[in-house]
Amino acid sequence: MKTIRTKAFVILDGTLLPIDRIAAHTPYYSGKHKRHGMNAQVLTGPFGRLLWASPAPPGSTHDLTAARQHGIIEALTDSGLKRWADKAYQGAGGPVRVPFRGRRLKRWKRRHNSSHAKIRCPGEQAMATLKGWRLLRKLRCSTNRITDIVKAVLVPHHTSI
Numbered sequence: 555m556k557t558i559r560t561k562a563f564v565i566l567d568g569t570l571l572p573i574d575r576i577a578a579h580t581p582y583y584s585g586k587h588k589r590h591g592m593n594a595q596v597l598t599g600p601f602g603r604l605l606w607a608s609p610a611p612p613g614s615t616h617d618l619t620a621a622r623q624h625g626i627i628e629a630l631t632d633s634g635l636k637r638w639a640d641k642a643y644q645g646a647g648g649p650v651r652v653p654f655r656g657r658r659l660k661r662w663k664r665r666h667n668s669s670h671a672k673i674r675c676p677g678e679q680a681m682a683t684l685k686g687w688r689l690l691r692k693l694r695c696s697t698n699r700i701t702d703i704v705k706a707v708l709v710p711h712h713t714s715i
Contacts, residue, residue: 556566556614563636564605565677566626566643566650567663568617570609571572573693582697592693592700596684601675604711608618609701614686638674667696683711 564622570591574714582590591613608624621627621643630637633668646651650678653667687707693700 559561561599561605561635563600563638564598564630564637565680566621566630566637567674567677567681568593568595568620568642569681570594571685571690571693571704573697573700575615575704581612581614589613589647589672593699594684594687594704595620595624595626596677596681598677598680600676602680602683604680604708607684607704610697610704612697618644618646621646638670638677639664640674661673682710 566666570587570589571594572589572591573582582592584591584593591608593615594610595608595617596604599605608620608626611620611623615623617640627646627648627650636652636686637648639646639650639652641653641655643650645657646652651670653670654663656663659667684704684707689703690707693703695703705715
């Protein structure tokens, strides 16, 4: 939180890390992505630097539920930082900024969503950097080790920057 408090704002996003485990497939199956995986929540800075990754719950866990389980929303509310997130975090409360939902939006709402996407773009690029590691493209290990692997991938990212 010390590093995060120095930033102007943070970008909150979640991603599914695919796994090959199907024995106990119900909790790990993501209906959205139609595959098995683990859900990782990531905080990035305004310039796309990966700051923090959460412990990975099963893939069937919704992004907002995972963020609440890990206490991300409360910790960032206490810090007073602005947070930008995608549509999955609607209803999070506090100063979480999310785009408008719907298909037929008025022009000003479409412009708002466009500017919102431009601000969140570095966060999406950071997620692409995270998924660029071949190790995380399809995990073939125990689901208990995935959190340690994600945190281990963050270490070279922090040292390279």
